[in-house]
Amino acid sequence: MSDKEIMIFDEPSSALDPIAEMDQFMNIKEKIKGKTAILISHRVGFARLADRIIVMDNGKIIEDGTHENLILKNGVYADLFNKQAQWYDRGVAQS
Numbered sequence: 015m016s017d018k019e020i021m022i023f024d025e026p027s028s029a030l031d032p033i034a035e036m037d038q039f040m041n042i043k044e045k046i047k048g049k050t051a052i053l054i055s056h057r058v059g060f061a062r063l064a065d066r067i068i069v070m071d072n073g074k075i076i077e078d079g080t081h082e083n084l085i086l087k088n089g090v091y092a093d094l095f096n097k098q099a100q101w102y103d104r105g106v107a108q109s
Contacts, residue, residue, distance in 0.1 A: 020050045028055075032098075036060055058094050067091060
């Protein structure tokens, strides 16, 4: 893990199953306290751990907020999250 103030992770868990992915992100979150991390992924189960979620489509921001706000909005993020939620069975990915 870097000692830089800002880190970018582009699909860092693409080769992991969803449970191992969640474990990895919990570990990353613990190690980056006080820093900024940008996590890019097509799987959204871990996004609940983020302070801010930005959903993009065709290079444009279409949604922006916390997990709770975006679930209540019932838009693209909520749809993706709910479709993928069954992959995560430790209670972390439930809305």
